[in-house]
Amino acid sequence: MSDFFAPPPKPEKHVEVRMARRSPHEPPPGVLPAVVDTGRALGEAPGVAVSMSRLWVYPEGFEVALQVDLKDEDDDLDPFGTWARRRGEERADPADDLHFGFGLADGSKATNLIGARSATEDGSRPPALTGRGGGSDGRAFRHSFWLSPLVPEPIEVAFEWRAAGIELTRRDLDAEAIATAALRAQRVFAEEEEA
Amino acid sequence: VSDFFEPPPPPEPRRSNDWEGPPRASVPATVATELIVGRSERAVLYLAAIAAYRTGFEIDLCAVTAPGSGLDPFGFEPQAASQRSGELVPALLRFGLAFVDGSKATNTGAYLSWDEDREQPSAPVLSGRSGAGWADTWLHHFWIWPLPPPGKLEFVCEWPDAGIPLVRTVLDADPILEAAERVS
Numbered sequence: 001m002s003d004f005f006a007p008p009p010k011p012e013k014h015v016e017v018r019m020a021r022r023s024p025h026e027p028p029p030g031v032l033p034a035v036v037d038t039g040r041a042l043g044e045a046p047g048v049a050v051s052m053s054r055l056w057v058y059p060e061g062f063e064v065a066l067q068v069d070l071k072d073e074d075d076d077l078d079p080f081g082t083w084a085r086r087r088g089e090e091r092a093d094p095a096d097d098l099h100f101g102f103g104l105a106d107g108s109k110a111t112n113l114i115g116a117r118s119a120t121e122d123g124s125r126p127p128a129l130t131g132r133g134g135g136s137d138g139r140a141f142r143h144s145f146w147l148s149p150l151v152p153e154p155i156e157v158a159f160e161w162r163a164a165g166i167e168l169t170r171r172d173l174d175a176e177a178i179a180t181a182a183l184r185a186q187r188v189f190a191e192e193e194e195a
Numbered sequence: 196v197s198d199f200f201e202p203p204p205p206p207e208p209r210r211s212n213d214w215e216g217p218p219r220a221s222v223p224a225t226v227a228t229e230l231i232v233g234r235s236e237r238a239v240l241y242l243a244a245i246a247a248y249r250t251g252f253e254i255d256l257c258a259v260t261a262p263g264s265g266l267d268p269f270g271f272e273p274q275a276a277s278q279r280s281g282e283l284v285p286a287l288l289r290f291g292l293a294f295v296d297g298s299k300a301t302n303t304g305a306y307l308s309w310d311e312d313r314e315q316p317s318a319p320v321l322s323g324r325s326g327a328g329w330a331d332t333w334l335h336h337f338w339i340w341p342l343p344p345p346g347k348l349e350f351v352c353e354w355p356d357a358g359i360p361l362v363r364t365v366l367d368a369d370p371i372l373e374a375a376e377r378v379s
Contacts (some may be wrong), residue, residue: 029261029330035244037225039377049220053246054227056255056334063334065325130229135325140219143327143341187257188239189331 005099025130034184042159043166047071057181061148066143096163104152214340224374225315235358247374251340293349343368
């Protein structure tokens, strides 16, 4: 495993916070996202291509879909653990798993290894990347992730998948384009009032 | 595994046809459209983006319904009910694209066979790709084959149960074609 993708931390001490009506682990309801073209390959190896093409940006964060294309069906390449979960298998070596995430200017990271985070004692939440599910036809896999909260800072996307022969890649994203897009997102229905 | 129950043979490689979905290992170029294409007090339909490939394009269609409306834009039941009755039921969100040459691709009409030996369709194709919904909000993706001819391109939608009449939103196919040219 590279230095970028640290293993998940031990569970934090539980902090009592009032559960918001809206889940922080999904895009806000009633809001139309703006779109940023990222159009880039994240990693390639013989018979494997991984890419992310666009971000759906909300004031609170953005959704991104990771696209994994395999030239042939390959039981040994299971990018999102779909087949292993169905068969009830343990992953052979987590270091070989697909790792995907974002690095922020302050050195913090939001990766698919860490996932959702609970709020800190002051009620704030560090940026986190939450899996939103996806699908596959055996050769093409598309999975969505939600990054939240949105940070008005430079941001880089990082990817590695050693089982597929793809070493760590790190690339900058256009933070200004993301921040501008967040301003274009439109709320079209008010949130329901608390009962 | 017992002797009686034999495991299935491995699947044979399947040929992909252009009309079935985006080409493998191709990163599209995205045109951010960000257009409200239908609106009522009960629902909003929004064409967020068009992702262009060399062989066709994908649309990102967002639907937001008023809290408590009970509307379901991408549910299976209205499609099934329309198929059973032979008529488009009011609950069915109908949408599609009209090309300048008069051809169209819609989510209604005959289902397309995905038989790999099927001959190339004579009309444009619209097919569901993936999507998700949460709290009266949905974002779904649809594949349209082929690329449109240059010129006017219309997004057309109608959703009677949501109070959205037939709306035709005029787009320009040229930015989509230019984006497709950038795709390697």
